[in-house]
Amino acid sequence: MALPKKLKNMNLFNDGVSYVGQCKNVTLPKLGRKLEGWRGGGMDGPVKVDLGHSDDGIQLEWTLGGWDLTALRQYGAVSASGVLLRWAGAVQRDDTGEVSAVEVVVRGRHEEIDLGESESGEDTEHKFNTTCTYYKLTIDGNEEIEIDLLNFVFKVNGDDRLAEHRKAIGL
Template sequence: MLPRKLKNFLFYKGHGKQKLYQGQIPEIELPKLTRILEDYRAGGMDMGVKVDLGQEPMEMTVKCGGHEVDLYRDFAKPGIAAVPLSFSGAYQRDDDCSVIAVDIYCLGRLEEIDPGSAKLGDDTEESFKYVLSYYRLSVDGKDVIEIDALAMKCVIDGVDQLEAIRNAVGLYITV
């Protein structure tokens, strides 16, 4: 069995995939999903354990093959969910040629613009780093992970990991 390899992808910005950047985005650093774990050991325990304290902040970096003025317009937009971003990728295995669709939809704000170097005749690469408040991963149209910081939701394969905690504190948001 060979691994699935990214064969192609598209990057969109805007609600409903309004703006397509076909041929302009050679690389995207997709969000890392990291849990905050703290060491804990008390009397009666033979070893320490890691206690889950929630999600680390998420980031997404978009690298452009040239100057994309439209992405500059995201700078200093108010609101932690001001900029919608989407990644759609096709991953294929070379042994059985099966293809899966991977879609990542995020909401965030632009934190950093790195315009890179400007040298006559050289390729230019600009980077845009977004900090995210919302993340959803779908594979072949099925949601696998949804993280919504504002709604205090962490849904993994259809199971809301934070529902009991929301209910305990009086937030009755349902999936």
């Protein structure tokens, strides 16, 4: 019998600046595919055809306790990949004590900054929603998933799933 790996610690970096002690939480991006049903002649039912990544895009949501000028000054970044965020997590199995390093790197820009409620003598939190053009998930040094929307790259466990598509269209 085994116990699941659970997040024990984490940190968020914004353009290399550590938010240790400041980052309250991070909602890692939901990965989705756009699938459309197709039922042609001679088919007894529909098959969902993969049309690429979801129209919902890749979003990273994160909350800081208090004011941070680094993130605020990134608002309205001209480049779609103008902000680099790196989330590092330590997950551990309680049966063996084994610790794994999990890392998510994204590039994008802040779509929304919620400065929240302000009240004297009360806690202050700022919430950020960063829409991403790039995503990479690495676990224990192995690049599990890499998505680069601007450069037409989609890799899973080293398998470049768009290589033949790039070749077919001359990229």
